Amino acid sequence: MHTGRKLQQESIDVEENVSINCGLINTGDHENDFIxxxxxTSLLGKVIFITGATGFFGKVVVEKIxxxxxxxxKIYVLIRAKDKQAASQRLKNEIVDIELFKCIREMxxxxxxxxxxxxxxxxVGNVCESDLGLESNLAMAIMQDVQIILNSAGETSFDQRYDVGLKINAVGPYNLLAFAKMCKKLELFLHVSSTSIKRCSWQGRIMESLCMTDDDIKDETFISERFHPAVSFVENEMKLALDYQKTIKDDKLDHNMRELGLKRAKEFGWLNTYSFTKAIGEMLIEENRGEIPIVIARASGILSTYKEPFPGWIEGIKLIDPVILSYGKGRITGFLLNPNCVIDIIPADIVVNAILAAMAKHISFTKKGDINVYHIVTSISNPIVLHDxxxxxxxxxxxxxxxxxSGLPINVSQFKTFTSMEAFVAHLWREVTSMAIKSTSSNSSLLFERIKFIDRAKYLANLYAPYNLANYWFDDSNTRGLIKRMSKEEKMKFGCDVKSIKWEDYIVNVHIPGLRRHILREKGLSRM
Structure with missing residues (x-):
């Protein structure tokens, strides 16, 4: 892993100045052990309002606190439901009764x-609605009560429908911020974002800065509204999407709306609909925050839990998981990627711990209208390259x-890497041709399935290509600053140092077994 170690070495100079970058007073390691x-203590007695709590990451947050x-x-949990009874049932079925919470149940x-x-x-509510869809009396009670708002609601698929992505990732944060401005005791608005807000043109080291940087504004290929998207900009894009819907037949709606999202994102210089709509959401927060103190926590590719509340818990298929599972099932033997590129992935529990640490710091020290950005990432402090x-x-x-x-083991070969789409597709067809030559009536259906899978593999390769082929990594100076400020006890209880991740143990013994256990419902997997 020599490439990873080189990147790790490059971060030393940054870490030496990390206390200054974070606005922290360096009191010395010995004193920090106690303070x-x-x-x-910062969260004792606090009232928190959380969105996205029924999603994978939101559940890990709700479990940890x-x-x-x-x-x-108290933790107010915003849930989409038709009424209070339905919301209570969702809370019970999708949060309280699930396996993730077994440690609290045992306690x-x-x-x-x-x-x-x-x-x-x-x-009962919905971030996509201007008033969050709250019943008026309850809304008033929350406004009088809540001290921290944590927004983890989001549509995370790279190729999401354009209308859906705009509503949840762009309009949602704006609506929640408008609500925050009416909260009498609010101390902090924490927005969970993503490193994927990067533009296509970004390369090298990406700093913990706001979306609207001077370098972006100086880029003459982009008009100013693309970096200062007013609400009218989003409204126009929503109108465009809704008007487009009227021209599409129902059976083509999902596909065409996904294609529209990718088209609009690329026209404005972003990789995909997800990165575009998340970036707009951030920009709307930056531009409209007023006196609300803001923390933006940008996490990289969030995967299963590493240690807390137990290893390997996951819901849904994330980021690299389609490739992992297709490889394990023998559907692919390689993929389109640059083996020397760093892949920035991170366990969910480490992200939650970093968010709670940032929350605690800025409850006490953030001034009105301040905005702080944290990259919760691994690509500099503990990088792993795709080859490894x-x-x-x-x-x-x-x-x-x-x-x-038939119940027989699927033998996998060494994973192959391809740096061009042409080479990858040629490889897929070579494998199908080889299978066709050996084909018998008993495996003809498998051959047909493999041919159909080629289109899926090509689609995934195109979707992931910007991440798998480009050279960039994310600076995490502010997050390193949090870690330096934490006491020994806090580092034990809210550990967020990504240097503690042992990649071989995590991927081989934790993440893939977690996928197989919780997604595929396999039993009897042993720790290697």
């Missing part, structure tokens, strides 16, 4: 449900192969 940031800070006063035993329902308050990453895929499936329809 710390005050993660627990009451488990480690049980003296938090409180027969009192578990009472404890959780006392801390979590389901709120896919080698770990091979290591896992070689030792614990998946089974075919």
């Amino acid at each position: 710390g940031i005050g993660v627990e 009451p488990r480690t800070i049980p003296a938090v006063s 409180y035993g027969e009192h578990y449900e009472a404890f959780m329902m006392n801390k979590l308050v389901p709120v 990453c896919v080698g770990l895929f091979y290591q896992h499936f070689k030792k614990q192969p998946m089974l075919d329809q």
Whole structure:
């Protein structure tokens, strides 16, 4: 992993000045061992309003807070539902009763449900609506009560429908910010964003800066509204999307709306609909924040939990997971990627811990209208290059192969890498041709399935190409500053130092087994 170590060495100079960059007073490691940031004390008795809590990452946030800070006063959980009863049922079915919360259940035993329902308050609403869809009396109560707003709502697929992405990722944060301005006791608005807000033209080291940088504004190929998107800009884009819908037949609606999103994103200089709509959401927050203190936490590709509350928990297929599972099932033997590029992935629990640390710091020290950006990433402090990453895929499936329809182990070969689409597609067709030559009536259906899968593989390769072929990495000076400020006890309880990730252990023994256990529902997987 020599490429990764070189990048890690480059971060030393930055780390030496990290306290200055973060506006921290360097009191010395010995004193910090006792003082710390005050993660627990800062959140004692606080009232928090969380969006996106029924999503994968939001659930990890909601689990962590009451488990480690049980003296938090209350957590309002925004849930899309037709009424209060339906919202309460979703809270129970999708949060309280799921396996992720088993550690808290063990802690409180027969009192578990009472404890959780006392801390979590389901709120019927939707960030896509101008008033968040809140019932007026409840809205007033929250405005009088809430001290921290944490927005983790988002549509995360790269090729999301344009109308859906705009509503959730762009309009949603704006609506929530408007609500925040009416909250009487608000101390912090924390927006969970993504490093994927990067533009196509970004290369090299990407700093923890706002979306609207001087370099962007100086780029004459982009008009100013692309970096200062007023609400009218988003409204016009929504109108464009809705007008376009009227021209599409129902059976083509999803496909065409996804294509429209990709087209508009690329026209404005972004990689895909996700990065474009998330960037717009950030910009609207930056431009309209007023006196609200803001923290923007940009995480890289969030995968399964590493250690907390237990290793390998995941919901849904994330980022590299389609490639992992297709490889394990024998559908592909390689992929389009530059083996020397760094892949920036990170376990969900480390992201949550970093967010809570940033939240605690800025509750106490942020001035009105201040905005602080954190990259919660691995590409500089603990990088792994794609060559090493896919080698770990091979290591896992070689030792614990998946089974075919007959119950026989699927043997995988060393993962192949291709740096051009032409070479990758040619490889796919060579494999199909080889299978056709050997084909019998018993495996003809498998051959047909493999031919159909070629289009899917090409689509995924095109979607991931900007991430798998480009050379860039994300600066994490501000996050390193948080870690330096934390006490030893906080580092144990809210550990967010990505240098602690042992990639071989995480990918081989934690993440892929987690995928197989929680997504594919396989049983009997052993830790290697």
